[in-house]
Amino acid sequence: MSASPALVCRGLVKRYGDVVAVNGLDLEVRRGECFGLLGPNGAGKTTTVEILEGLTRPDAGEVEVLGERWVGDGIALRARLGIQLQETRFPDKLRVGEVIALFRSFYPRGIEPEQALRRVALQEKSSAFVRTLSGGQKQRLSLACALAGDPEVLFLDEPSTGLDPASRRQIWAIVEDLKARGRTILLTTHYMEEAARLCDRVGIVDRGRLLSLGTPAALVASLGAEHVVEVEVDAEIAEEELMGLPGVEAVRSAQGALRLTVRDVARVLPPLLALCAARGAAPKRLATHHASLEDVFMALAGRTLQTLADDEAA
Numbered sequence: 001m002s003a004s005p006a007l008v009c010r011g012l013v014k015r016y017g018d019v020v021a022v023n024g025l026d027l028e029v030r031r032g033e034c035f036g037l038l039g040p041n042g043a044g045k046t047t048t049v050e051i052l053e054g055l056t057r058p059d060a061g062e063v064e065v066l067g068e069r070w071v072g073d074g075i076a077l078r079a080r081l082g083i084q085l086q087e088t089r090f091p092d093k094l095r096v097g098e099v100i101a102l103f104r105s106f107y108p109r110g111i112e113p114e115q116a117l118r119r120v121a122l123q124e125k126s127s128a129f130v131r132t133l134s135g136g137q138k139q140r141l142s143l144a145c146a147l148a149g150d151p152e153v154l155f156l157d158e159p160s161t162g163l164d165p166a167s168r169r170q171i172w173a174i175v176e177d178l179k180a181r182g183r184t185i186l187l188t189t190h191y192m193e194e195a196a197r198l199c200d201r202v203g204i205v206d207r208g209r210l211l212s213l214g215t216p217a218a219l220v221a222s223l224g225a226e227h228v229v230e231v232e233v234d235a236e237i238a239e240e241e242l243m244g245l246p247g248v249e250a251v252r253s254a255q256g257a258l259r260l261t262v263r264d265v266a267r268v269l270p271p272l273l274a275l276c277a278a279r280g281a282a283p284k285r286l287a288t289h290h291a292s293l294e295d296v297f298m299a300l301a302g303r304t305l306q307t308l309a310d311d312e313a314a
């Protein structure tokens with residue numbers, strides 16, 4: 001195995017008019033790891049991935065893929081990559097088996113079309129017309145197409161966005177199978193649960209910048225405490241008072257709720273409720289959860305990924 005990382009980018013910048021889509025990004029993806037670029041809509045994930053794939057030219061910065069740079073037509077390098085774009089349109093009048101055979105024909109080597117379909121559990125759909133597939137099945141077909149050339153590096157751009165929970169889990173199982181086969185995977189997502197489950201390391205991006213990088217566990221541990229208490233109250237409580245409660249590591253207010261990062265929920269709740277009562281602030285809602293990548297993003301960016309995704313969907 002070569003010593004060079006699978007993917008490297010340094011000082012990457014890409015502008016679209018006044019929009020700085022990627023703003024000085026440095027990344028290194030090791031061979032055999034599943035690396036997640038996690039960030040909200042518009043963070044610059046797709047632009048970064050398209051630059052790494054050799055589909056978009058950066059305005060500044062350097063890129064290396066499997067130790068090589070994008071020069072000339074890049075055909076030899078491209079043959080070693082598998083790319084699943086955020087959205088793939090297939091000709092409706094082709095059958096599933098024909099689509100996969102077509103994609104396989106683009107590569108000098110690869111796996112048998114039936115094998116690619118088996119990997120994504122679509123072998124029984126081989127003679128079905130593409131138009132009859134569900135959204136999840138189409139997504140799995142696009143994954144099968146990315147696998148046709150038996151790639152060393154796979155780029156999966158939001159592979160499960162817009163899918164129902166069952167289809168999402170099917171995609172996760174396929175990615176886990178690819179990980180077990182030692183493939184390098186660069187995955188973009190705005191689902192922190194997906195990143196936490198699939199990725200060995202995660203880079204959190206926002207507004208074209210890398211906010212943090214590490215294993216999901218290390219990023220969560222960087223919060224300094226394992227639990228989050230969210231409380232919605234109808235009166236002001238000073239941050240210093242909340243920070244003075246036992247085991248409180250951080251306090252933030254977001255969307256009308258106070259979020260306390262705490263070491264021990266049982267220890268903090270009684271004095272928290274007593275403080276609310278003393279300030280005449282009856283809790284309208286109180287919830288606790290284990291700290292997650294969502295909380296890491298919140299701590300770094302001051303807003304939640306889920307809110308941003310919901311805003312986008314509205």
Ligand SMILES: Nc1ncnc2c1ncn2[C@@H]1O[C@H](COP(=O)(O)OP(=O)(O)OP(=O)(O)O)[C@@H](O)[C@H]1O
Nearest residue numbers: 016019020021039040041042043044045046047048
């Ligand atoms: N071809 C383009 N022309 C103009 N602006 C673009 C273009 N592509 C991307 N952008 C802008 O660059 C920014 C980053 O977009 P990008 O698609 O890379 O983000 P993203 O993190 O992948 O978001 P999403 O999750 O919505 O795909 C956005 O503000 C977007 O509007």
